[in-house]
Amino acid sequence: MLDNMSDHEYRKFAARHIPARLFAAEDFARVRRALGRKVLFAQGDIAVAYGALLAGCRFFAGYPITPATETAEIMSRLLPRIGGSYIQMEDEIASIGAVIGASWSGAKAMTATSGPGFSLMQENIGYAAMTETPCVIVDVQRSGPSTGQPTEGAQGDIMQAKWGSHGDYELIALSPSTVQECLNLTIEAFNLAETYRVPVIVLTDGLIGHMREKIVLPEYDDINFVSRKTTAKAAAAYRPYDNDGTNIPEMANFGTGYRVYITGLTHKESGYPSTDSQADHHRLVLRLCNKIRDNVGKIGKVQRDYQNGSGDRTVGIISYGVTSRSVFQAVKELRQRGFAVDHLRIITNWPFPEAEVAELVSRCRRTVIPELNLGQMYHLVREVSSGANDLVPLWKTGGELHTPQEIIEGVTG
Amino acid sequence: MEEYRHRLMDYVREEIMPHRFCTGCGCGTVLNAFVNAVEGVGLSPAKMVCVSGIGCSSWIPSPYFRSDTLHTTHGRPIAFATGVKIMRPDLTVIVIAGDGDVAGIGGNHLIHAARRNIDLSVFMVNNMIYGMTGGQVAPTTPYGVKTSTTPHNNVEPAFKVAELVMTAGASYVARWTTYHVFPLMESMQNAIRKRGFSFIEIVSQCPDNYGRRIGLRTAVEFLHQFKEKAVRIDKTAGMSEAELADRIIIGKLCDRERPEFTAELHALTRRIVAALKQEQPA
Structure with a gap:
């Protein structure tokens, strides 16, 4: 569709969504107004949703699952109030897929699930690691294996969080111990995802997810907002996976004129597939891992x-x-x-x-x-x-x- | 002497040509029709995002088409495209992938996207086989065909994907073959222009991994067969199910106005934000 939105409508829309603009004090103030009082008595599932919104999350795709559903409910209620978008997808595979698509379109994006859904997401989490897509996945762990005990908390996904997708890759996973920390670490998760261009997992559980505790919402000045490093290069000089020495390439969001090619195939710095070169694969995977391993001191x-x-x-x-x-x-x-x-x-x-x-x-x-x-x-x-x-x-x-x-x-x- | 340069070269990623499609593959025809359709609607590839999955035809846009392209996991391009379209409704988002990807492993995403009527154009290249993996039975393989995983016979009927998508609620649905290139180009233009979920099933040939199993060794033999088997949808009235069983119904199955998902979603958001502003003037 060519004229889905008028230019005027689009400019207003983009002003709300494009990451560089997300952290203006007035946007933060709008989020704070939507969240209500500064001191709350809230569940962990709600705290992660609040943390996400305060960090600048503007897209949530999810699928109902106990004990994570409350996060989706809160996001569906609050995201439209601050100009963001919520969608309930047909399954968890689609949810993480939509999150990755939204992230490449410039949004800070998140999904929330529990063990069975987290298992379904693993292939696309590997895709996010391979394509270096910033995104946040909340896994409210429950007793497994399989359907297990849906309402009961557990810590059985610690290994899955790291090793769930095939191949060698690194990501970041955080474990909150309190409801306040659910909020704080979700903000941290977005900052880490944007800094290192990796999927970040917030590993809560059914106990903290459903437990109510006092939380205090942070003020604008309390938060260090981080957003992805986007390229300022001319389109002709830009290659999606050039290593500037940091191991973290500059990103070019979709629709910004760079016409990037992004694939889960082994790729060269140009982004183009390299499906039979040992050297290309080794260099890529080593960089994906080293950008995290070399920064353990900063991340941990x-x-x-x-x-x-x-x-x-x-x-x-x-x-x-x-x-x-x-x-x-x-x-x-x-x-x-x-x-x-x-x-x-x-x-x-x-x-x-x-x-x-x-x-x-x-x-x-x-x-x-x-x-x-x-x-x-x-x-x-x-x-x-x-x-x-x-x-x-x-x-x-x-x-x-x-x-x-x-x-x-x-x-x- | 000035070097000859095709007028559509700016639409493709010349630096990775020649393409990897097998001799006689229909994907080149679809790429050609697609690029012509994009030029026909006057769309800049800079304002497009192409999303594809895994399989031969997924390579049509990624990497060969020069727009932002997201080459996703197997079966999931429509799910990824949904996230792109919601966040960037100003961009034209197109999915090109195969029958195994879109109707097999990704069938659930297909019907839900059609139900939502989200403004995506999905061009499904249906070669009736899993070609990239060497010729295994697909949900679109006709009944009774021997493939590498139905060596004794395929006892499953084939999916009628276009009809499925129409029933699920899409705004625009058509079916063409790689023989009907000009109507296909026109149909692609209509699909791209359509506000809502548009879907074209493109029946295509795979001489290497399907044709050799059914006695059609070359693309030419396939195209002859497509020409003979094709029946325009407006000619099917009065034809019995048995008469149509071995035919390829071509043409526009539906073209209708239905509420589009991202427009509905963002209109709702605008209403909510406006109502809040009235409550709490800044």
């Missing part, structure tokens, strides 16, 4: 609660996501009993903070790793430990959080 976030003790009563606990909440209480009680406890809470699951984990494990006589699965992060911890000290995986599935007592027994038992 952990929370350390260390006493830096030594001796027989020094123990470590490594946790992430909702499980950390029981650990906080267990740490308090253990310290009262005279243990020197070092608690490392991992916020960035991927790229995995190897250095921090190795340092902790080497120092502690015993390190306990509680997870709502049958030992997924345990593998990663084991990989970076020397094997000299005790590693104790605390496994639990079925949707119930570890009690602080169970964690204490893991330490003392």
Whole structure:
């Protein structure tokens, strides 16, 4: 359709959507008005939606799934109020597809799902990694495998988040432990996606997703807004995957005159396919991985609660996501009993903070790793430990959080 | 002496020519018709986004057509195109892909896009086979044909994709073959101009991986067959189902005005934003 919108209509439309304009204070003010009060009592699913809107997300495509549906509901209600677009697609494959299409059209875009939908999305997540498409995927984890226990939380997708698509690639995954952190880390997820041109996964779970806590909405000045580096080169001089030394190519959004060719095939810097060159493939995949691996220090976030003790009563606990909440209480009680406890809470699951984990494990006589699965992060911890000290995986599935007592027994038992 | 340059060369990515299509493949004809249609409607490729999937015909726009092009995963181009069209309704978004991509693995996206009546033009090149993988049965392969995965016989009937899309709610649906190039070009222009979901099924030939299994070794034999089997839709009245069973119904199946999805969506957004402004003047 040639005249779907008049020029005037389009200019008004573009003013609301084009990323460079998203962060003007008045746009932010409009979002804040749509969200209502500054202090709220809200669910994790709602907090990720609010975080997305505050970060500048203007496109959401999704499909209903427990326990993630509330995010889609909130986005369908609020996105049109700030000039954004919501669409319910026919399945999760289509949802992530539409998100990638919207991202190439200049929008900050997101979808939200749970385990079964996340599994369906994996092929297109690999496509987003290969084509270096900034996008955010919220996975509200639930008990699996398969349909499992839809309303029950779990941490069973930690490995899938990294290894779900075929081939070698890197992406970023974040695990919030509180409802406030759902909001904060979703903003962070958009910034990371735009900075590194990767899909970023926010790994919440059915427990935090449905739990209500107090949250405080940030102000314009509290947020560091990041948007993708777009090219300023002349169209004739621009190649979609030229490496300027940062490993992160400049992007040319669709409809900006660059006529780029984007493919999931192995491609050269020109974007054109190179389906039988070992050198081209190796160079591409190495760059895709190195742009994340070389920046682990900048991307990775952990929370350390260390006493830096030594001796027989020094123990470590490594946790992430909702499980950390029981650990906080267990740490308090253990310290009262005279243990020197070092608690490392991992916020960035991927790229995995190897250095921090190795340092902790080497120092502690015993390190306990509680997870709502049958030992997924345990593998990663084991990989970076020397094997000299005790590693104790605390496994639990079925949707119930570890009690602080169970964690204490893991330490003392 | 001035070097000869075809007038349509600016529409294609000359730097990666020659194309990779097999000898006699119908994809070259479709590319030719498409480029002529784009020129015919006076559309600048800079104002277009072409989206395709996996398969031989997906290479028609990506990489050969010089617009923004998104070469997506197998079966999903319509889903990706939906995101593009919503965010950039000012651009013309076109999907070119094969029957395996659009009607096989991606069939769900096809019917839902038609139901929404989103302003995309989908040109499905139907060669009745999975050609790129070497000639396996497709949802469009006729009953009774031997392929590399129906070595004993295909016992499934073929999809009537154009009729399916019409029933699902598309604004414009047509079917042509690579023999009917000029009507196809005109139909493509109409589809591009149409506000709403437009769909053209282009029956095409694959001499290498389909023809050799059914005794049609060359493109010429295929085109003769398309010419003989084709029956214009306005001539089908009074023909029985049995008479039509082995025929290719060509022509425009429907051309109607229905609400278009992105226009509806953005109009709703504008109404909501305007109502809010009245409530809370800035």
